[in-house]
Amino acid sequence: MSFLNKEICDGDNPDLTEERRTATFDTDRMAQVIYGSEKFAARRRQITKSISRIPALQDTKPLAFMTREEKITEACRELDVLSDHWEQLIYVNDEEEALHLHREVIGMEGHPFALHETMFIPTLVSQASDEQQEKWLGRARKREIIGCYAQTELGHGSNLRKLETTATYSPSTQEFILHTPTITALKWWPGALGKSSNYAIVMADLVIKNKSYGPHPFIVQLRDEKTHQPLPGITVGDIGPKMAFNGADNGFLGFDHFRIPRGNLLMRHNRVEPDGSYLKPPHAKIGYSSMVKVRSRMAMDQGLFMAQALVIAVRYSAVRRQGFLEDKSQEVKVLDYQTQQHRLFPSIARVYAFIFCGLETIQLYEKLILDVNKNGDTSGMADLHSLTSGLKSVVTHFTGQGIEQARMACGGHGYSMASYISEIYGVAVAGCTYEGENMVMLLQCARALVKAVELVEEGHPEKLSPMMAYLTKPSVTVDLTVGPEAYVKIFQLIAKKQAFKATEQLHKFMVAGDSRDVAWNKSAVELTKASRLHTRLYILKTFIRRVESITDISVKAALTDLLNLHLNYELLDVASYALADGIMSSTQMDFIKNQLYSSLEKIRPNAVSLMDSFQFSDLQLRSVLGRRDGHVYQNLFEWAKSSPLNQSEVLPSVTQYLKPMMEKSKL
Numbered sequence: 001m002s003f004l005n006k007e008i009c010d011g012d013n014p015d016l017t018e019e020r021r022t023a024t025f026d027t028d029r030m031a032q033v034i035y036g037s038e039k040f041a042a043r044r045r046q047i048t049k050s051i052s053r054i055p056a057l058q059d060t061k062p063l064a065f066m067t068r069e070e071k072i073t074e075a076c077r078e079l080d081v082l083s084d085h086w087e088q089l090i091y092v093n094d095e096e097e098a099l100h101l102h103r104e105v106i107g108m109e110g111h112p113f114a115l116h117e118t119m120f121i122p123t124l125v126s127q128a129s130d131e132q133q134e135k136w137l138g139r140a141r142k143r144e145i146i147g148c149y150a151q152t153e154l155g156h157g158s159n160l161r162k163l164e165t166t167a168t169y170s171p172s173t174q175e176f177i178l179h180t181p182t183i184t185a186l187k188w189w190p191g192a193l194g195k196s197s198n199y200a201i202v203m204a205d206l207v208i209k210n211k212s213y214g215p216h217p218f219i220v221q222l223r224d225e226k227t228h229q230p231l232p233g234i235t236v237g238d239i240g241p242k243m244a245f246n247g248a249d250n251g252f253l254g255f256d257h258f259r260i261p262r263g264n265l266l267m268r269h270n271r272v273e274p275d276g277s278y279l280k281p282p283h284a285k286i287g288y289s290s291m292v293k294v295r296s297r298m299a300m301d302q303g304l305f306m307a308q309a310l311v312i313a314v315r316y317s318a319v320r321r322q323g324f325l326e327d328k329s330q331e332v333k334v335l336d337y338q339t340q341q342h343r344l345f346p347s348i349a350r351v352y353a354f355i356f357c358g359l360e361t362i363q364l365y366e367k368l369i370l371d372v373n374k375n376g377d378t379s380g381m382a383d384l385h386s387l388t389s390g391l392k393s394v395v396t397h398f399t400g401q402g403i404e405q406a407r408m409a410c411g412g413h414g415y416s417m418a419s420y421i422s423e424i425y426g427v428a429v430a431g432c433t434y435e436g437e438n439m440v441m442l443l444q445c446a447r448a449l450v451k452a453v454e455l456v457e458e459g460h461p462e463k464l465s466p467m468m469a470y471l472t473k474p475s476v477t478v479d480l481t482v483g484p485e486a487y488v489k490i491f492q493l494i495a496k497k498q499a500f501k502a503t504e505q506l507h508k509f510m511v512a513g514d515s516r517d518v519a520w521n522k523s524a525v526e527l528t529k530a531s532r533l534h535t536r537l538y539i540l541k542t543f544i545r546r547v548e549s550i551t552d553i554s555v556k557a558a559l560t561d562l563l564n565l566h567l568n569y570e571l572l573d574v575a576s577y578a579l580a581d582g583i584m585s586s587t588q589m590d591f592i593k594n595q596l597y598s599s600l601e602k603i604r605p606n607a608v609s610l611m612d613s614f615q616f617s618d619l620q621l622r623s624v625l626g627r628r629d630g631h632v633y634q635n636l637f638e639w640a641k642s643s644p645l646n647q648s649e650v651l652p653s654v655t656q657y658l659k660p661m662m663e664k665s666k667l
C-alpha cells in the first residue's frame, strides 16, 4: 500500500506553505546574519545546489537501519566521492566551506576526517615550525595522510598534568622514545584513531635527563602508508560502540618503546636541541591551543545542532494537528499551543544567541593564533581560555536541554529514529564531556573570575579585562521598561553578587585554615554558579550587540522579538538569585512573565521561517519529520516499510521460538 501518490505530495504541505507566507522577513537575508556574511550564506546555498547535482551523494539506505560498519563504510564512500569533486564544490583550504560540505553530505555521526580537519591540521598550523609545516601540512591538506588528536588516556582525560604516556629524549640517537608504561596510560577516546588514521598528534609527557616537562605535542606515524598495518611497537584499535557518533572509530593506542625522530616534537613555540637542552615556550599552556580552537567553535557547532533539532520540531509542529481551540470544525496546529511555543521558542532564541557568540569566538581564536605565531604575543590567551571554557559548558548544557525539549515537542514520533532527534541529541551531548568536562571547564572559568574579584578587593579595578568590568558596577534600581540595557544591568548585578559570594566563601574556608585547593573544592558549586552567570551575561550582551548591528529592518524586527524573549526568559530563569538578593521585586517578576508570554505570540508567525533561515537541506537534516515539504505521514509510512524487519512477513525469531512456544502452550 502506498499513500505517496503524486496528488498528495505535489508541492509542500499547505500548512507549511501558509506558515512561510506569514513570515515578516526574507529568509535569505536572515541566513546572512546567521552565517556571518552575505558571501558565505550564498556560498552555502551554492554548495548545497552542487551537491544535489551529484547522484552518488543523494540519500541511500536510512542511517537508522545501518550497522556501525555500514555507517563507517558509507561515510568513507561519501568522502571518496567528495574528494573527486572537492575542487569544483568548495574553495580548497576554506575551513568553513569544508565543514559545511561534511555536515551536509556525511552528517554528524562522525567520519574518518572529523579530527583531521578539526584538530590534526589546526595543531600543525598552531604548533609546528615552518619547516615542520612544510613537511606535513601540505600532505595533510591534500589528504595524503589522515590524522587525529591523541591526548586522553584510559586513566586521565581532565587532568592533563597526570598523562602517563612518556616521550623520553635520547641524545645519542636524537630520538624520542614513546612508551605506554601502564594500562591506564593507553590513549583512549581519540576520534578516528581506531581504524582510519595513519598519523596522530600524540600528547605525551616530555622527559629529558629524567626531568619531566609536562605534556607536549608530537607528530607520530601510526600505520604503514602502503599497507595501513600498525607499525611495530604500536597497538591500536576501536573502543567499541558509543551512545551516538558511531560513524566515528574512536580508538585506543599504546606504544612499546616506539622511536620517533627529534624533529617530530612540534617545535613552533618550544625546542629540544640535539644535546637535550630545552627551550621554554612563551606561555606555559601554549601546547593546549588546539583544545581552545575546538572550544572556540563549540558555540557555533552546538548552536547548529540545536538548530537542526528545532527545524524538525517547528516544522512538524506546524503540520501536526491535534485538539481544538475556538474553532471546533478544525483541529489546531500544535504550534498554536502556548505550552508548545514555550517549549520551543526560548531554544530558538538561544540558537541565535549561541551562533552569534560562535561567530565572535571563532574570530577571536583566529586573531589569537595570528598574534602568537606572527608576534609571539600570548597576552590574549588567558581571556580566551576562560571565555571559551565557560561558553562550551553553558552552551552544551542548554543545547542538550533544548534538543530534548524538541524531541518531546514531537510527541511519539519524536521518539522514533525517523525524527533523527535522538541522534542529534546523542552527538550534541558528547560536547558536555569532550574538550573538557563541563564542571572542570566551569571551574577554569571560575579561576579567572576569582582573580578578578580579588583585584577589585585589593583596589586594582583598572587591571580588569573588559569582560570583567561589570564586577565594579554599583547596585542600582532598574526600570525594566527602558529596554535591553536594563536587563543587562540586572544580570550584571546578579552575576557580580554571585562571583563575590563564591569568592568570599573560598576566602572564608582559607582563613579557617583550609588550603586553597581544599577551600576551592568546598566552594566549587558556588563557583560554577558564578561561572554560569558570568557566561550567560556574555551571551546576552553578544545577542544585543549583534541585533543592534543589523541593517535590514525586517530581519532586525524579527530578531528583536527573539531577543526580547531571550532577555525575559533568561532573567526569569535566574530570578531566584535576584529575589534572594533583593535585586528584583515580585512586581518586576510579573512584568517579565507578561513580556515573555507576549513575545511568544509575536514570534509565532515567524517561527517556521526563523528555522527555515538556517537553510539546512533535507540531505543534511536526515529527518522524516523535518523535511522541507512537510509530508510527514506519507514519508513516515514509507520509512517504516523500509525497515529490515519488514522485508519478510514472518521473521526467523517467530518460526524458531514464538511459534514452537505457542504450540507448546496449546498442549
Ligand SMILES: CCCCCCCCCC/C=C\CCCCCC(=O)SCCNC(=O)CCNC(=O)[C@H](O)C(C)(C)COP(=O)(O)OP(=O)(O)OC[C@H]1O[C@@H](n2cnc3c(N)ncnc32)[C@H](O)[C@@H]1OP(=O)(O)O
Residues within 6 Å of the ligand: 103, 108, 114, 118, 149, 151, 152, 157, 158, 159, 160, 161, 191, 285, 288, 289, 291, 292, 294, 301, 304, 305, 308, 381, 382, 385, 433, 434, 435, 436, 437, 440, 444, 447, 448
Ligand atoms: C549542523 C551542525 C553540524 C556541526 C558539525 C560540527 C562537527 C563537530 C563535531 C566534532 C566532532 C568531534 C570533536 C570531538 C573533539 C574532541 C576532542 C577532545 O576531546 S581532545 C581532549 C580534550 N581534553 C580536554 O579538554 C582536557 C581538559 N583539561 C584541560 O584542558 C586542562 O587539564 C585544564 C585546563 C583543566 C587544567 O590544566 P593544567 O595544566 O592542570 O592547568 P591549571 O589548572 O594548573 O592552570 C594553570 C593556569 O593555566 C591556565 N590555563 C589552562 N589552560 C589554558 C589554556 N588553554 N590557555 C590559557 N591558559 C590556560 C589556567 O587558567 C591557570 O591559570 P591561572 O592564572 O593560574 O588561574
Ligand SMILES: Cc1cc2nc3c(=O)[nH]c(=O)nc-3n(C[C@H](O)[C@H](O)[C@H](O)COP(=O)(O)OP(=O)(O)OC[C@H]3O[C@@H](n4cnc5c(N)ncnc54)[C@H](O)[C@@H]3O)c2cc1C
Residues within 6 Å of the ligand: 115, 149, 150, 151, 152, 155, 156, 157, 158, 159, 188, 189, 190, 191, 245, 250, 430, 433, 434, 435, 436, 437, 438, 439, 440, 443
Ligand atoms: C565523543 C567523544 C570524543 C572524544 N574525542 C577525543 C579526541 O579526539 N581526542 C582526545 O584526546 N580525547 C577525546 N575525548 C575524550 C574527552 O576529551 C575526555 O573524555 C574529557 O576531556 C573528559 O575527561 P575524562 O573522561 O577524564 O572525565 P573525568 O575527568 O574522569 O570526569 C568524571 C567526573 O569527574 C569530575 N571531575 C574530574 N576532575 C574534576 C575536578 N578537577 N574538579 C571537579 N570535578 C572533576 C567531572 O566533572 C566528571 O563529573 C572524546 C570524548 C568523547 C566522549
